[in-house]
Amino acid sequence: MSDQDTKLGAWAKFKALPIDSTPKTLLVAFSLCLFCSMIVSGAAVYLKPVQEANKALDKKKNVLQVAGLYSPDVDIDEVFKQIEIKIVDLKTGRYTDVVNAQTYDQKAASKDPSMSIVLTNDPASIKRQAKYASVYIVPTSDGSIDKIILPIHGYGLWSTLYGFIAIKSDGNEIAGLQFYEQGETPGLGAEVDNPIWRAKWPGQKVYGDDGKVKISVSKNPKPAGEAGRFHVDALAGATLTSRGVDNLVKFWMGEQGFKLFLDNLKNGSL
Ligand SMILES: Cc1cc2nc3c(=O)[nH]c(=O)nc-3n(C[C@H](O)[C@H](O)[C@H](O)COP(=O)(O)O)c2cc1C
Numbered sequence: 341m342s343d344q345d346t347k348l349g350a351w352a353k354f355k356a357l358p359i360d361s362t363p364k365t366l367l368v369a370f371s372l373c374l375f376c377s378m379i380v381s382g383a384a385v386y387l388k389p390v391q392e393a394n395k396a397l398d399k400k401k402n403v404l405q406v407a408g409l410y411s412p413d414v415d416i417d418e419v420f421k422q423i424e425i426k427i428v429d430l431k432t433g434r435y436t437d438v439v440n441a442q443t444y445d446q447k448a449a450s451k452d453p454s455m456s457i458v459l460t461n462d463p464a465s466i467k468r469q470a471k472y473a474s475v476y477i478v479p480t481s482d483g484s485i486d487k488i489i490l491p492i493h494g495y496g497l498w499s500t501l502y503g504f505i506a507i508k509s510d511g512n513e514i515a516g517l518q519f520y521e522q523g524e525t526p527g528l529g530a531e532v533d534n535p536i537w538r539a540k541w542p543g544q545k546v547y548g549d550d551g552k553v554k555i556s557v558s559k560n561p562k563p564a565g566e567a568g569r570f571h572v573d574a575l576a577g578a579t580l581t582s583r584g585v586d587n588l589v590k591f592w593m594g595e596q597g598f599k600l601f602l603d604n605l606k607n608g609s610l
Pocket residue numbers: 497498524525526528529530575576577578579580581582
């Protein structure tokens with residue numbers, strides 16, 4: 341008997357098996373798995389550009405929100421056009437064009453050993469810090485700086501929180517703070533996204549008269565008068581996430597973060 345006859349014989353035997361036989365059941369299960377995995381991976385590949393575009397749009401929306409330029413009826417891309425993206429070298433606190441501001445991905449850079457440094461002093465628990473940071477300049481109608489939006493991130497209780505802090509042109513007053521990515525517990529740490537808590541940030545100040553970071557997220561009662569401008573109430577029932585936010589804000593506003601850049605902004609020496 342030839343090979344061909346043997347194969348035909350095997351196929352005929354297989355076809356002759358009862359519909360609920362083990363080989364036929366396994367074949368159906370295998371075919372179904374193969375088909376479904378092809379659909380899922382095809383959809384993942386096909387939808388990746390859409391997901392990336394949505395992520396980019398969401399980030400722009402958050403920049404606009406923290407800058408106070410967002411409302412549900414605005415065209416995000418259109419409003420975002422007025423914002424200038426620049427790259428800051430965190431070591432010098434000055435602008436650099438060593439990477440392309442439009443395409444630079446700071447989050448990816450902070451995981452790339454050639455684009456980041458290992459932190460020995462790491463209060464925000466981020467392990468590595470990108471050498472360059474994207475900053476977003478919001479202009480006034482006459483073209484001078486109104487606000488600067490700075491990216492910040494750090495560990496809360498369960499997750500790394502990624503967000504923005506908006507600083508007024510004096511390099512000190514906070515115009516807003518907002519996280520666009522976090523995995524804290526809904527109703528507890530995730531209340532960092534609650535507009536009522538976010539509303540506690542605008543008008544507060546980062547640096548004291550001695551130039552040191554003075555802002556603090558704390559469970560203590562808010563001090564009266566000017567001292568109260570350096571205080572943000574911790575979230576009730578989420579002291580650990582609040583401590584994370586306190587740490588990360590202090591880190592990014594400090595010497596290892598944007599302090600040098602904001603000093604240069606204040607001195608007009610950018
Ligand atoms: C399931 C679970 C989830 C929690 N999630 C958070 C959280 O996301 N952020 C946080 O700070 N505390 C969270 N906590 C509470 C902390 O363990 C801790 O009790 C709290 O931060 C103390 O805050 P308090 O001093 O304001 O009560 C969670 C507790 C439990 C049991």
